[in-house]
Amino acid sequence: MNLNPHISVDCVIFGFSEGTLKVLLIEREKVKGHQLRGHRLKLPGSLISEQEDLDTSATRTLTELTGLKDIFLKQYAVFGDPQRLKPPEDLEWLRRTSGVKVDRVVTVAYYSLIKISDSAITEKTIWHPVDKLPELIFDHNHIVMEALLNLRNEFRDKPLCFELLPKKFTLRQLQDIFESILNITLDSRNFRKKIRKLNYLTALPEKEKNVNHKPAKLYKFDRHRYEKNETPLI
Amino acid sequence: MNLNPHISVDCVIFGFSEGTLKVLLIEREKVKGHQLRGHRLKLPGSLISEQEDLDTSATRTLTELTGLKDIFLKQYAVFGDPQRLKPPEDLEWLRRTSGVKVDRVVTVAYYSLIKISDSAITEKTIWHPVDKLPELIFDHNHIVMEALLNLRNEFRDKPLCFELLPKKFTLRQLQDIFESILNITLDSRNFRKKIRKLNYLTALPEKEKNVNHKPAKLYKFDRHRYEKNETPLI
DNA sequence: AATCTTAGCGTATTTTTTACGCTAAGATTG
DNA sequence: CAATCTTAGCGTAAAAAATACGCTAAGATT
Numbered sequence: 001m002n003l004n005p006h007i008s009v010d011c012v013i014f015g016f017s018e019g020t021l022k023v024l025l026i027e028r029e030k031v032k033g034h035q036l037r038g039h040r041l042k043l044p045g046s047l048i049s050e051q052e053d054l055d056t057s058a059t060r061t062l063t064e065l066t067g068l069k070d071i072f073l074k075q076y077a078v079f080g081d082p083q084r085l086k087p088p089e090d091l092e093w094l095r096r097t098s099g100v101k102v103d104r105v106v107t108v109a110y111y112s113l114i115k116i117s118d119s120a121i122t123e124k125t126i127w128h129p130v131d132k133l134p135e136l137i138f139d140h141n142h143i144v145m146e147a148l149l150n151l152r153n154e155f156r157d158k159p160l161c162f163e164l165l166p167k168k169f170t171l172r173q174l175q176d177i178f179e180s181i182l183n184i185t186l187d188s189r190n191f192r193k194k195i196r197k198l199n200y201l202t203a204l205p206e207k208e209k210n211v212n213h214k215p216a217k218l219y220k221f222d223r224h225r226y227e228k229n230e231t232p233l234i
Numbered sequence: 235m236n237l238n239p240h241i242s243v244d245c246v247i248f249g250f251s252e253g254t255l256k257v258l259l260i261e262r263e264k265v266k267g268h269q270l271r272g273h274r275l276k277l278p279g280s281l282i283s284e285q286e287d288l289d290t291s292a293t294r295t296l297t298e299l300t301g302l303k304d305i306f307l308k309q310y311a312v313f314g315d316p317q318r319l320k321p322p323e324d325l326e327w328l329r330r331t332s333g334v335k336v337d338r339v340v341t342v343a344y345y346s347l348i349k350i351s352d353s354a355i356t357e358k359t360i361w362h363p364v365d366k367l368p369e370l371i372f373d374h375n376h377i378v379m380e381a382l383l384n385l386r387n388e389f390r391d392k393p394l395c396f397e398l399l400p401k402k403f404t405l406r407q408l409q410d411i412f413e414s415i416l417n418i419t420l421d422s423r424n425f426r427k428k429i430r431k432l433n434y435l436t437a438l439p440e441k442e443k444n445v446n447h448k449p450a451k452l453y454k455f456d457r458h459r460y461e462k463n464e465t466p467l468i
Numbered sequence: 469a470a471t472c473t474t475a476g477c478g479t480a481t482t483t484t485t486t487a488c489g490c491t492a493a494g495a496t497t498g
Numbered sequence: 499c500a501a502t503c504t505t506a507g508c509g510t511a512a513a514a515a516a517t518a519c520g521c522t523a524a525g526a527t528t
Contacts, residue, residue: 054314080288
């Protein structure tokens, strides 16, 4: 595939587990006969290929690097600082792995949210908590932080929370996600009251299992009903 | 200046007058000894230069093409369809005016809002109503429509309306902008009630003049006070 | 059997939103 | 110059939404 050495795409994939928001990182691939120096972790991303649309590039890259398929990616920003490909050893690595003469690269950034559990992810990928990221290659820390800002903004209006939850979930799980991502606390009794009024969250005739307290009902999200009125959850 | 032939910036500048939202367009410059064919109007924009940041490129371009200075530009999207530089005669025009071998160009789009009145704008610029744009060069119609979507989303949360109003304005003018841009109707009595509760809108000891009805008080926006609580207007 | 944790429903109060009545000020009209 | 027209500007009442918090229930743990 003919790479365009001036433009790249990067994907910030969020997931949620153990009460914290995580980001999918990949280990930088090794170059033969070349000592791996510089930063070890990066976002899934690559140069786009010549005749490829940006969105297509992003989804393709994500699949190639992580195994993730059919993920909706949202373009949220572009990063074009002429000095962003620092330090020199990291740039050198990019030149060797891409095989093209890379100089300045403007990168188009995408983010998405997925359920960590049911994602068939290749090796060399790591789910890392967002709030204590290690130093990543190039300006990838910055790219993640900007993605987080965009995520928080969208989170109140759109039903993004269900992307992070399993198909069947308890109201407690739902509340936890809101509290954790928006960094707020909610009164669970009032939270549930609101939920009850929404017709797009339907209780199943099932309960959670293996919890050491009263098991809660499982709910599911009815996207079809949601799209009829789009009332936000909170 | 050394142009980068792969990346450009485009600016969608919104203004408001006579009750409608307008966009700033410029006439395509003529190329010597070359018949001007294709589309006549375009957004202010150009290829970025090699060692220039994207935001810097955008503000510089805007100043060069329209005379506008110190305008806050918001990056909102990137357009990278490999086929976006159609039709051939428009691409040919771009090649001649830029003087570089242009093939595929990914463009980074920005938008802003300004008061039409106090903007010292060069000739060859045209304020055109957004709701009935003529056909523009390349994918510029699409770029404007996306900017409009982003504008509407931001309009509810942020005090963008004051960018479109003169320093002193009446509540009627304020209401008109909301109604027109968000495409809603507001009860003016309830609207005013809300306004009265906001401490960042202060009435001046002045009234509007030369209107053929009861003159309204003039108000001003106190940005400093706004930033203390950021309560949205509606 | 007592205790602990979270589920789950309810009621009372406050705050916000919505609907709409009414007077006031100035320009216009016959 | 009085009647009329338009928009400004204040208010009240009802409806809806948000908040605070009491209480019982179900299952696991001790």
